[in-house]
Amino acid sequence: MNRTKGTVYAAAMLLVLVVLGLFGTVSARQWDLAVTIGKEIDFIARDGNLTGSMVITNTSSFVAMAYDDDTYTLFLSDAGNMEHSIVSVDLTAAKNITAKPLLKRDKDSQIQSMAFDGASRTLFWATEKSIAKMKLPLNGPPGQPIVVRAFVTESLRAIALDVCNRQLYWVNGNRSRQSIGRSQLDGSNAIIVANESLYETSSLAVDHWSGRLYWLDDEEGIHYKVEQSELDGSGRAILVHGNHHQPIHLGVDKERVYWTDYVSNAVWQIGKESRQGDAPRRFWSYLKTGEQADLTTLLARDNLGSGVDCRAMKAELARRKLQQQKSTESKSQRSRDELDRSEPSFSNLTTSSEQLRPKNECSGQGEFDKVIGTCRCKSGFSGSRCEISPCHNYCLAGECQVNSRGLPICSCGGSRSGSRCERDACDGYCLNNGQCLVENGKPSCECKYSSGARCEVTLEMAEICALFCMNRQFQMTGIDTASCRCSELNQTIQEVLGYDSFNCQIIVPLLSGFVGMLTIAVILLSFYVSRLKRRPRIKKRFVVNKTGITPLTSRPSPGTDSQQCEITIENCCNMNICETPCFEPKLRASSNGRNVTGGSNGTKKEEKSNLLDHMEVGPGHGC
Template identity: 45%
Template structure:
């Protein structure tokens, strides 16, 4: 398996030997700052590796022998004013296909593997073709086109660009890489970080489903995708015979529909479908009596062209055939089941935990949770509150990337500490003030109570008939005097002791003689009533 790494500072292309369990990557091409490898394909016949370089706008090739030194990288095509993307190889017909993603002039082109006979296969109704794949079994081309806006297309055609078909027309995806197998199409989507698949049957259009999702993994982005045959290399003779047989059947069906009123047409067709000794594949035996192929153990089909291991083991696991001709799968450490259909990590980790295989068993890396399966949840708000403090504690095994610490949150601890200090200072001060006020109130209450107990002084006016009233001493009570207590005055109302009208209430227009006459009349009335 050959891989490219655009972020590696030392190696751009390296290989892994999948037949070895503990393999080590083998460096094939050192990193060059002017290199950006987009797609790769390997030709097992000439043992040549081809790749597209989007930065220098070329298609390069390099010979990789089984033993010995590697060949030097060579330029196959100079794609100036183009943006080379996906690349695919038709092994049987020796054609190399690639996409040009330049939106001003998008194309799908091909040439022979030696660089000759370069032609444009498709140039109309394209926007940004991302990747291309060759289906050797049907002789079809499949490609993904990132259409303008939010839409995308999955299309196919014959190897020469004829009989073009639209298989998928949908939205909200960016299919970056694409591949096919016996009955399905697979593509990687960089928007949803998911591997999608759909059947190649035209009747199942738009019914695609998820093959593998990386939405819950922050450290994963699906990119290149390939399928492989677990048993043998591509058998071009068998594929050619199968294609001819399929084409013959289509022709016969067309003839039968055109001449369905003629009984001789079906007899002629039956004679053309007879098997011959050279048409049986995979070392099978031709039976002249039944005019059919007798398949060896592990193969089936009318021409013995299909292995029982074909697409039997899932997830790229190794398939072997036992003595009884039954397919068996070697699942490895990540999958289980008779066909390796069960992912050990599927549904194992809870609460968005990331599952990995360690020592043949699933293990979880938890985010904001605890437990072997991340089953013990924690309060995310409490975790972010601790994280946003000015002096946060060590929060191991917690994902704090989603915590949004504002300025107020970061100073919350300092503010609370300052508030505690102010509260500790204010409480004694307020207590002291309250105590002083209580003492002051008690003192004032005692003082007012003492003032109430003092004797009250009553002011009295002593009126004499003679008109002379001592000013410095209180005269002795005599029969010709009348004492008036001011407090008992009824303010000129009817009472036991009449009152004098104050001077302020006297009319200003009255003369002094008038006032004297009023006083005399008042004294005269007092002699008879009060005194």
């Protein structure tokens, strides 16, 4: 019986261990989107539910991320790690999740972006001036880093892999020559995919479902856009054109495009088949944290590793190419039909393509060049039809005009200032609740409870400045003394006091010495008074007969003569502190006019008689 119970218990424990082991593996699978926030990683399902979160304790701030779906390993670039620039995290670990060093830090560069190729088990990463790679075999140590491409004038922002066509994409963030490039995985056959109408491209991704390229562009001003194109850069189209976002990183899955936004502390999404005018939707928000979240990179899992279906991607590319060919042939047929229906020319000659080109193909800021077949734009204007003005999203307020050199000039007006009207002249100008007014483009302040050009001097501040200016060694912890006008204050003090120098280094020690002497005197007086309070009282006890006939030798007994009594007299006439008033008995005068101070018995009797004569009779007084 006991053996049976032991067998059942062992089986139950084995089942628990198996379940726990499976749970650890399943937890590494149950996520669709990974987002990095500082040194924290959130794992979110496609329906918007948080499936897990982890904090890597031995890290500081992640700026790039890649994922190996075969080993459930995350590769992270840690900006604050002074020893290693790339670390790895095993998502199957149930406890004690720590980062494992993978690549030592290069002192000359910071890793901007990463991507992992599961087929060759190669990790790619980009610094500002180069793209490098490293083999990560399943068994054994990682390989040596190899530079794939080096750049001179470019400033790399992000990279992406097309694992199906074995191609590498990158973003050049150089302001003067923004571009998106492409090459083979070994860096050969490099070409420029797009280089027009790019402002500040921050991230890109290859969609292995549709065979398209997506990227984020933070336009000048408050606008941004999400663009898409074919893998060769053709067929560009704007998916989202919005404002008040600062997009950071982008990812795509089978149906949607996601991006992180620094302004709203959120992750946004929009469908890949959205129509023009559709607004993006907030997918996940970090506003509830109450602080500015350090959102950086994100990954859409089904567009990586085992989630990629290269056959489906190539079939989609072939379908779109066939559809494009049919559309082109249809347009050509319609053009031929229109030519056939048109009236013949006067000379019965075929009209050339130059004569058929519409004259208004270029906008008003350019002219069509028949020789090269493109528009020649005026200075500053760009675009295939010269439709992009230099003023596009340039001025944040006011009006924009293009000068003779093709440069945008902003006329701000009102309270705005700056080359792009980006600053409010009154923003933070008046202090201490002063009211700001703008006259001729310059701000001025109307102060209520303070003074100064910016209302920077309050009553309390004036006192603090007086102390600071009189003694520069006086420490003002946590107080800004930059607004204290010490030269003017010292000059005023000199005029009031009538002498040339005002030296606090002499006055302060004198005052300190005087206060110290007063303190010592108070302590001494307190000690003397306490001694006087503890001085013993001097008392005398008399047992007398009021008639003075029979002196008593003992305390009267009850029932005896009522004229007998006992009195206690306190001698308080020698500067003693006592409770009863002082009584000085009259001294017996001698026959020659001098007082008798001797100690005779007659003198003592007379003193007793005098005391009894002047004694108050009543309760508590003896007789």
